[in-house]
Amino acid sequence: MNYCNPVRNGDGELSYWDRAGVQQYYGVRVLPGARESFQRMRINGDAMDDLLARRADGTFDVWLSNGTALVYSGAFSTGYTDAWGWNEGNRFLVADITGDGMSDLLARNAFGGFDTWVSNGTTFTYAGTTSTALTDANGWNEGHRFFVMDIDGAISPTTGRRSKELVTRDGGGAFEVWRSNGSVLVFANAFSTLLNNARGWDEGHRFIVMDVNGDHRDDLAVRRSDGDLSFWRSNGTSFNEDTTRIETPFRTGAGWKFGHRYFPMDLNGDGYDDLLARDPSGSFTVWRSGGWSVSSYSVFTTPFTDASGWNEGNRFY
Numbered sequence: 001m002n003y004c005n006p007v008r009n010g011d012g013e014l015s016y017w018d019r020a021g022v023q024q025y026y027g028v029r030v031l032p033g034a035r036e037s038f039q040r041m042r043i044n045g046d047a048m049d050d051l052l053a054r055r056a057d058g059t060f061d062v063w064l065s066n067g068t069a070l071v072y073s074g075a076f077s078t079g080y081t082d083a084w085g086w087n088e089g090n091r092f093l094v095a096d097i098t099g100d101g102m103s104d105l106l107a108r109n110a111f112g113g114f115d116t117w118v119s120n121g122t123t124f125t126y127a128g129t130t131s132t133a134l135t136d137a138n139g140w141n142e143g144h145r146f147f148v149m150d151i152d153g154a155i156s157p158t159t160g161r162r163s164k165e166l167v168t169r170d171g172g173g174a175f176e177v178w179r180s181n182g183s184v185l186v187f188a189n190a191f192s193t194l195l196n197n198a199r200g201w202d203e204g205h206r207f208i209v210m211d212v213n214g215d216h217r218d219d220l221a222v223r224r225s226d227g228d229l230s231f232w233r234s235n236g237t238s239f240n241e242d243t244t245r246i247e248t249p250f251r252t253g254a255g256w257k258f259g260h261r262y263f264p265m266d267l268n269g270d271g272y273d274d275l276l277a278r279d280p281s282g283s284f285t286v287w288r289s290g291g292w293s294v295s296s297y298s299v300f301t302t303p304f305t306d307a308s309g310w311n312e313g314n315r316f317y
């Protein structure tokens with residue numbers, strides 16, 4: 001690739017020039033570990049999901065569902081413009097910070113500040129900023145860094161609802177839990193794991209958030225490159241790895257690293273999240289949870305084959 005790199009340093013790392021050359025040749029590069037940015041939102045707290053759309057100039061348009069269509073319902077201005085780098089990377093998260101059933105918006109700037117924008121049902125209002133060390137310079141704009149999940153499963157005494165926390169993973173495998181105080185995020189606790197970047201945990205499908213044992217605390221299903229799954233179970237404040245590993249065909253070399261493959265959902269409604277896995281031929285295998293682990297239970301076929309384009313893009317909801 002050095003034909004496009006005017007400064008050859010020979011250290012084996014791709015330089016900016018290399019990347020620009022690759023991008024020019026093959027199209028836009030895929031950010032390591034980047035997920036689809038679409039996150040579902042309930043702006044006005046009814047049971048119908050709504051849509052928030054950011055324009056390049058930082059204006060957000062609110063589109064509320066009336067049950068049959070999305071209806072434009074107003075706009076609000078922010079400084080989150082494309083020109084200032086808000087169009088790519090780990091910038092926006094959706095979480096109900098206030099715990100009132102209406103989704104709020106978190107915006108992480110390059111310097112680690114999380115702005116909270118609270119939904120009042122029709123528009124969003126800036127509510128404050130939480131300073132963190134989760135900066136772009138420290139690598140937080142790419143990879144598997146942020147998980148909005150209910151780690152404690154606690155019911156709020158004020159709202160009577162369960163709300164999600166922000167769980168973060170740094171390159172060294174240390175996790176932090178950030179909890180809402182009702183208006184902004186506040187650091188709660190930290191714990192370390194071996195799920196670090198050096199061992200490849202920042203890339204491809206690695207983590208699946210699902211409540212495997214039905215205690216309302218979201219657990220992490222962790223996929224190893226050899227296809228083994230292990231559950232890192234939430235105890236309310238941190239994750240403990242189950243010693244049992246589950247053998248699956250989900251090997252990195254067999255096409256299970258990228259694409260629309262994993263669908264955590266409670267298929268049989270027993271409160272334990274199951275894992276549905278879609279293979280390239282469109283077959284779904286149901287890995288049913290028995291509370292402690294998942295095991296292959298049944299298979300059904302669909303027309304959703306990779307060959308027909310079902311492995312990329314905005315396909316499944």
Ligand SMILES: [Ca+2]
Nearest residue numbers: 098099100102
């Ligand atoms: Ca809210």
Ligand SMILES: [Ca+2]
Nearest residue numbers: 150152153163
């Ligand atoms: Ca919670």
Ligand SMILES: [Ca+2]
Nearest residue numbers: 211213215217
């Ligand atoms: Ca759980």
Ligand SMILES: [Ca+2]
Nearest residue numbers: 266268270272
């Ligand atoms: Ca189930």
